[in-house]
Amino acid sequence: MQYYKRKKFHLFREILPKLPTIFFYLFLKKMLRDCLTVLDIGCGELSPLKFIDSKITGVDIGRNTIAAAKKNRTHNHYKVLDIKQLITEFKPKSFDAVVGLDVIEHLKKQDGEKLIKQMEKIAIKKVIIFTPNGFMPQKGESIYDKHLSGWTAAEMKRKGYQVFGIYGPRILRGEWHKIKFKPEFFWTIISELIQWSFIYNNPEEATALLCIKNIKN
Numbered sequence: 631m632q633y634y635k636r637k638k639f640h641l642f643r644e645i646l647p648k649l650p651t652i653f654f655y656l657f658l659k660k661m662l663r664d665c666l667t668v669l670d671i672g673c674g675e676l677s678p679l680k681f682i683d684s685k686i687t688g689v690d691i692g693r694n695t696i697a698a699a700k701k702n703r704t705h706n707h708y709k710v711l712d713i714k715q716l717i718t719e720f721k722p723k724s725f726d727a728v729v730g731l732d733v734i735e736h737l738k739k740q741d742g743e744k745l746i747k748q749m750e751k752i753a754i755k756k757v758i759i760f761t762p763n764g765f766m767p768q769k770g771e772s773i774y775d776k777h778l779s780g781w782t783a784a785e786m787k788r789k790g791y792q793v794f795g796i797y798g799p800r801i802l803r804g805e806w807h808k809i810k811f812k813p814e815f816f817w818t819i820i821s822e823l824i825q826w827s828f829i830y831n832n833p834e835e836a837t838a839l840l841c842i843k844n845i846k847n
Contacts, residue, residue: 653822654796654840655681658729658758661842665726665755671713671745672733673699679729680704687725689713691774714741717748728753731760739779746789750845759791759841763833768805783833791843795829795836798822803837 655678662668662682670679673688675698688705690696696708711719713733728749734742749757765780783793797807798821804810811817829836 651678654678657794657840658682661756661758662727662729667725667727669720669725669728669752670705671716671728671730671749672736673705673708674732675699675704676702677704678731684726689716689719713745716745717751720752722751723754724752726753726755727758728756729758731758733761734759734781735761735766735777735779736774737778742779742781750843753845755845757791757843757845759786759839760796761839761841762807763795763800763836763839766805781839783836783839786839786841789843791841793833794840794842795825795831795833795838796840797837798825798829799835800837807837 658678659682662679662684665684668679668682668684668686670677670686670688673679673690673695675695677686677688677699679686679688680702685707686705687707687709688696688699689709689711690699691710691712693710696710699705700708709719713730714737730745730749734745737745746757746759749759761781762777764782766777768775768777770776783795786793797803802809802811802817802821809817809821833839
């Protein structure tokens with residue numbers, strides 16, 4: 631008889647690398663606590679907004695992506711749509727919050743600027759944008775995975791956004807915000823310690839930027 635060893639659970643290898651994402655989700659939940667309706671643009675297959683207690687509409691250009699999002703039950707409503715045409719589909723002041731997570735860097739700079747303005751027109755209370763700090767080269771399986779632009783804390787602040795540093799220091803992470811060094815769990819701990827002691831309030835040195843703008847009515 632052949633015996634199989636049970637897979638050993640490794641706390642450091644399996645849980646710690648996920649902590650930055652968990653903390654990010656919790657932070658998003660806090661930022662959206664006063665928003666009953668949310669528009670999630672470029673929502674992808676498994677949006678973190680799944681855990682938000684709001685009525686959420688997910689928008690993405692990929693039909694297969696939207697189909698997967700429906701299967702994962704990430705949103706209340708779904709729409710296949712090119713986000714460049716956002717304002718033609720949704721009326722001004724139609725959602726409490728408009729959120730774009732890892733979206734604007736996939737557009738050319740000019741298109742990204744236009745999208746931000748559209749998001750601000752549609753939002754009633756706030757716009758939330760999450761993007762890498764500066765240009766971060768990235769490839770992927772789809773043409774939509776490629777990064778075409780970079781955005782800095784300084785320019786987002788000039789647009790009226792409050793900017794927080796996320797995922798620790800930029801030097802430790804690469805494509806898809808993944809730790810570049812081994813062992814991953816060790817450098818994740820280092821990243822998290824620097825994240826909450828320094829990077830959070832010094833986004834210029836961060837891996838990614840969480841940008842929040844309260845809309846004045």
